[in-house]
Amino acid sequence: MTAARKNMLLLAAAGLIMAGPLFGVSGAFKGSDDLGTEAIEATGYRPWFKPIWTPPSDEVESLLFALQAALGAGVLGYVIGRRHEAARRDKTGNHVAR
Amino acid sequence: MEGYLPAPHALGWFVASAPFVVAGSLRLKRIVAERPEAKMTLAAAGAFTFVLSALKMPSVTGSCSHPTGTGLGAVMFGPSVMAVLGTIVLLFQALLLAHGGLTTLGANVFSMAIVGPWVSYAIYRLAGKAGLSAGIAVFLAAALGDLSTYATTAVQLSLAYPDAASGFSGALLKFMGIYAVTQVPLSIAEGLLTVVVMNALSARSVEVTR
Numbered sequence: 001m002t003a004a005r006k007n008m009l010l011l012a013a014a015g016l017i018m019a020g021p022l023f024g025v026s027g028a029f030k031g032s033d034d035l036g037t038e039a040i041e042a043t044g045y046r047p048w049f050k051p052i053w054t055p056p057s058d059e060v061e062s063l064l065f066a067l068q069a070a071l072g073a074g075v076l077g078y079v080i081g082r083r084h085e086a087a088r089r090d091k092t093g094n095h096v097a098r
Numbered sequence: 099m100e101g102y103l104p105a106p107h108a109l110g111w112f113v114a115s116a117p118f119v120v121a122g123s124l125r126l127k128r129i130v131a132e133r134p135e136a137k138m139t140l141a142a143a144g145a146f147t148f149v150l151s152a153l154k155m156p157s158v159t160g161s162c163s164h165p166t167g168t169g170l171g172a173v174m175f176g177p178s179v180m181a182v183l184g185t186i187v188l189l190f191q192a193l194l195l196a197h198g199g200l201t202t203l204g205a206n207v208f209s210m211a212i213v214g215p216w217v218s219y220a221i222y223r224l225a226g227k228a229g230l231s232a233g234i235a236v237f238l239a240a241a242l243g244d245l246s247t248y249a250t251t252a253v254q255l256s257l258a259y260p261d262a263a264s265g266f267s268g269a270l271l272k273f274m275g276i277y278a279v280t281q282v283p284l285s286i287a288e289g290l291l292t293v294v295v296m297n298a299l300s301a302r303s304v305e306v307t308r
Contacts, residue, residue, distance in 0.1 A: 003301075007294045014290040017283050018155045027160015032248075033099055033197070035161055035276045036255060040102055043259050047101030051196035064194050065152045072148030079142040080298045087301050 099206075100192075100199030107258045112204030115181070118212045122181035129175065136175075142299055143171030144183040150288060151187050151210075157280040165288035166247050169240030170295060172215035173222045184211025209250035218243030236296050241289030248281040249274065 001009075022029075037047075055061035103111070129136050150167030157163060168180045188206050191197040198206050218239040225235035252273035261268030 003297060007297055010290045010294050014287040014294075017287040017290075021156040021158050021160070021283065025156075025158055025160050029156050029160060029162050031154060032161050032163040032277055032280045036251075036273065037099060037102055039272060039276060040255065040259055043262075045102075045104075045259065048105065049101030049199075049201045051100045051192075051199065053193065054196040055194075061195060065154075068152035068190065068195075069149050072145040072150075072152065075145035076142050076149065076295065079138050079145070080295075082138065083299060083301055 099202045100196065101201055102199070103202050103205055103254070103258055105201075107254070108201045108204060110204075111202075111208050111254065115204045115207040115212060118178065118181040119185055119207065122178040125176070125178045126182050129179065139174060139299065140171075140179070140183075142295075143174060143179075144186065146170045146292075146295055147180075147183060147187050148190075150291070151191065155284050155287065157283050159275075159280045161276075161280050163248070163277070163280045163284055165284050165291075166210050166214055166244050167288065167292075168210060168214045168247070169218035169236075169243040169288070170292050172218040172243060173236055173239050173292075173296070174299075177212075177215035177219040180215035181207065181211045184215070205251075205254050209247045209254065213250045214243040214247035217246040233293050233297075237289040237293050239289075240292035241285040244285035244288045245278060245281050248277040252277045 021027075055064060126140070129140070147167035147170075150165040152164070154162045154164045166184075168184050171180045171183055185203075185207050188198050188203060188210065192200050192203060221242050222235050222239035225238050226232075230238070252270060255273045255277075256266050256269035259269055260266045261272070264271075
């Protein structure tokens, strides 16, 4: 099996694991932190500090989460791209020999 | 989770985490000074946890959580560097997303940026000693590091909120159900993704040519 094929299979498996629960399980799919804080509040405890800034709406919050993922993916893709180009040049001999 | 840890607990976790973050910064400085070309790989390791901790995924428990992505950097650079990179990610989320929290930062750094990476690193070394292939070793390291982060969160909350009747163990059962069980499929997904990114990054990397 080629490396690329193996990677595709691994990515597909990860995708299935993520998508599976959406179809196989019923639930509200709330965040585990929300369930955690609910469990804490059930003990009668109330938080003593509020976030200093909260995204004003779900839209703004999802924008910021998307931005976080996009920034990370951009940097990661750039580094991987550089590696591949270096490896390619290495192979074709246009680069300092290893 | 902002404000959800009683102040003495919040403070205690800051104190516990601080030396790891300091040691990590020193190590990070040394790596960059000795191998300037490692900057790119460090950026990739930081970027990976940036992406993964932004992805909230559905789980078999009918709730959502996100992976941590700290195993990759722990395997490539050792665990201490991730104390710094993980803290940056947690700060970003606490300040801009009201996620995680500032008062709870010490506790979150301890679970995500210290325990997770150290477990990943230990598993990676053990798997190597046991003769497992590099791919399997990376998978186990990333998956178990992720899981251990959320198990740590459950322990931290159980210490702060022991059950009125059953004490610490009763609370642990409850919080493990919320955090660790939810995390099982996510950590498997993180393990697979980490192997893919590790493959992509190490394809005849420029660094080894030095």
